[in-house]
Amino acid sequence: MATLILVRHGRTTANASGTLAGRTPGVRLDETGRRQAVVAGERLAPVRLAGLVTSPLERCRQTAKAIVAARDGELPLTTDKGIVECDYGQWQGRSLKELAKEPLWKTVQTQPSAAAFPGGESLLEMQARAVAAVRRHDAAVAAEHGDDAIWAAVSHGDIIKSILADALGMHLDLFQRLHVDPASISVVRYTGTRPFVLATNTHAGDLAWLNPPVRKRGRRRPAGADAVVGGGAGPATS
Template sequence: MRLLLIRHGQTTANVAYLLDTAVPGAELTDLGRRQAAALPEALADEDIEALYASTLIRTQHTAAPLAAARGLDVRVRDGIREFTAGDLEMLPGDTEPGHEYMRIVFAWAAGDTELRMPGGESGAEALARYDSVIAEAADSGARTVAMISHGAAIRMWTSARADNIDVDFAAARPLDNTGIVILDGSPADGWKALSWEGAVVETAAPDTDGGPTGQPLDEDQKP
């Protein structure tokens, strides 16, 4: 299965650099709506057969133009929502709370799945719910699937599950709004990342380390 993991368009919380993970979440900004409207053309060469979005409204609004252009229903699933910030919810993502959030998220990807977000979920719980939606899509028989999800969730799941992506790679490459990671594989056979925001994975150059809002992490905050 060809799997397109797409970050949602820009939101008001992104602009304010806030850790916004609870349902229903922030609305798209005007720029975010333009980013969503540009997705059908950006994905014109992809033969998408199934389209998913999370329970946060920003992903559903990002998916809407693509769904309309392709005549697809949006399959809303809680499993691919952003990882719950718990006690860190709505705190500044460009300061210590955001650094702590990303330290925990990438610790999960590195294998410490029993670690729990303060007041939130564990890595095992977060991966299990994300895996369940991926498995559903694979079982559907769709050859190409697009999922509108969230930056930290995409980066963590990909570094945990793709054979050719490690934590350092994902930590060094924050996703822009409507940035896309493309993978190929299946839950049974494993996954390989083909491209990361348009760059072939094997030749992609490191970017600045970033948190869930795209703000840089300090050198001593890297996972």
């Protein structure tokens, strides 16, 4: 299996105003969000990406285009509805302050696995289709480019939190303990044994360490499917 870099879109006009945008069309990055997307692109520029997948919503496509623009070479870019924002149904477009007064708000906060948005989807349904989508892409990338391959997906806060929770073996009811900021980068390495979460909610720092070392002809890189007792030596620094 391959390594997945999860990028949340940059800040939007809805984020700044405290509105639950959901799948509302026309929600775009604000000035801060555009700067954040550029920084994310600069961080990812040294990483040898096999591909980039994005949610079809404008804010994610804007962020994905910034990632592509920061690179010297071409980067295959595709969209996938499987990682689109949660369908919040009748909650979509309403202010978070107003929604916090709804009885369902407490369920969303304390027992997300029981939360279903009126006229929309449940958080369990959201997690199931998002995890299925990234697993499908990851298997395809590994099959075409090898287990050392790295790819990236640009998606949304709750989507990324649900994917991280799955990778960590956390029940969905605990996923609100995770935090995923606009334009933050998280990293999951999938293996045949288990996923490894290499980073969550990072905002700065060199990501070139994710690139696999160049191997001499005839030598194979260890599969890395087992956890290293004691923590191991970490990635090479040069």
